[in-house]
Amino acid sequence: MSSATGGAPSHATVAPVAPVGGTVRVRPRALEKAVRAASADLAGAPRDGVSVDIAEWGGGLTIRVATKLPIPGLEQSEEIRHETPIFERVRAMQIALAEELARLTGRDIRRVSVTVTGAIVPERKRVR
Structure with a gap:
């Protein structure tokens, strides 16, 4: 028997013909970790410095994020001028978060509230 006429069965993934029974559950903790990671990446903050609160609302999710934002040091006057x-940064972050979280969770994101809790200022290096 030649390989072209039906030797070994194909190992390609095939979509099921009928819907598969069962349920899909995503634990709130897993959802919270995904939201925290995406929020930290967009804010430019460490993950442990971002707190999130997720709630069901209006058939979708409402997200509250509290984070610090990185800002340039005071000695970096040129960067401050262009910052x-x-x-505006927080408003852009809200929009990006809503889009990214909708993609990640597969849920409708109804509301994203962001609270800025402080600033992350780069450490000044002492010159001796």
Whole structure:
């Protein structure tokens, strides 16, 4: 028997013909970790410095994020001049978070509230 006429069965993944029974559950803790990671990445903050609260609301999710934002040091006057104002940065972060979290969770994101709790300022290095 030649390999072209039906030797070994194919190992390709085939989509099921009928819907598969069962349930899919995503624990709140797993959802919280995914939201915290995405929020930290978008804010530019460490993951342990971001707190999130997730709730079901209006058939979707509402997300509250509290984080610090990185800002340039005071000695970096040129960077400060070109820095986007905080309000605009947070508004852009809200929009990006809603899109990213909808993609990650597969759920409708109804609301994203962001609270800025402080600033992350780069450490000044002392010159001796």
